[in-house]
Amino acid sequence: MTDVWSERADAYRESEAHRQGRDLELFAEWAAGKTVLDVATGGGHVAARLREAGCQVVTCDSAPGMQPDVICRAEDLPFADASFGVVTCRVAAHHFEDPAAAVQEFARVISDLVLVADNLYLGDAGEEADRLRDPTHVRNYSEDEWRGFFEQAGLEVEAFEREAKRIDLEPWLARAGCVGEEAVRVKELLRDRIEDGRVRVDRGIFKARHR
Template identity: 35%
Template sequence: MSNDFKNKVREQFGRTADGYVRDQGFAKGEDLDEAVNLLKPTSEDIMLDVACGGGHTALHFAPLVRSVVASDLTMLMLKKAQEYISDEGGVDNVTFREADAEDLPFPSGSFTLLTCRIAPHHFPDVPRALREFHRVLRRQGGRMVIIDTLLPDEPEIAEFYQTMEKMRDPTHVRAHSRQEWIQMIEEAGFHVEATKTFNKTHDFPVWAKRAGLTREGVKTLARYFIDSPAKVHDYFQIETFAGEVESYTDQKLLLYATRTDKK
């Protein structure tokens, strides 16, 4: 990441940290349960949660593993995550570390499990981050789950998605299709064992405001949704009432991969 972009990310998520910590859409979900099902964590596992956000994934896994390192680029987000996990109680095996996903400050082979949930679309260089994920995972038994928004295959719908995300959050870089993800993960030295998609419905006003949009910004974004083509409305199941956007539904892609050694 460039320093300018890293500073923009820190500013954005430092300003909006409370909203992400309190959001129940991050705190629970089928994707978290499926991640546990696939990774099969044990009391011997040492886990890294990259770009931990509000700490929800770290807290979900903490009772199931020996220890968790929750890392994030934004120090204020880490502090909010620490407060959240402390307030929830019941675990004492989570530590917190400021870290850039593309330049992780951990020795090679430090972890047996790695998760990264709803964050890679903020990474300028996903392949570089994936190489770092591969490096810090152990050769034997290293396994990983990545969860992020799935980029639609249809170009016009994909363009709508990319545009509206950038309108909402200037630190959005790019979402990826299933095939793009599989290619990047395998090129980093992993073997993709399984993929799964989940529908996620967003309360539009809450979702828009969580990113720090002004009232005028929310109105502009809502108008972009309303004026979009019918196929966009159909794909995202956009729900409106009295000229206001109430909700939309996108897809999250989960990828489960294991470390392989390149020859």
């Protein structure tokens, strides 16, 4: 079976869209100075920013090509209870098979905070576009669904922000290898969200802790 994410590793490490954002700055503010597990680290942008903020960071990812410290799935973290002060997970959970189980794992391994940022559900057209662009996409979730995942894991959302994220369209398509008819269809489905060569997505940024 092809390791799609390892094949995409360089593209994600070099992605301008992943190098910046309100979510990165909030994560750095909320986690400053703490021990952090960065789950589904991808190109390592969160880990790099958190280290700048004085954090000790361990990274994990299911794709060896992302060069994490530990190779594992988000739903099955090989760490003892309360091993870290904070877990971070940025723009990855829409690829998880079971995000509720992943959040339960996040809650288990932390003593303080769970910080999650991910694109929010945009309706059926948005979901079809995401699956066409990237077949590894499972589903985006609404703010209410995310709050439900946290509640089920014994966590309380302490802070939430919604960011209107504008992403350069063509590089966004290229990172996932979306070309030809699929790319045309994605643009049709998202036409109301495309302006000046950028696509707008709504990103939810959550700060949660044990109740």
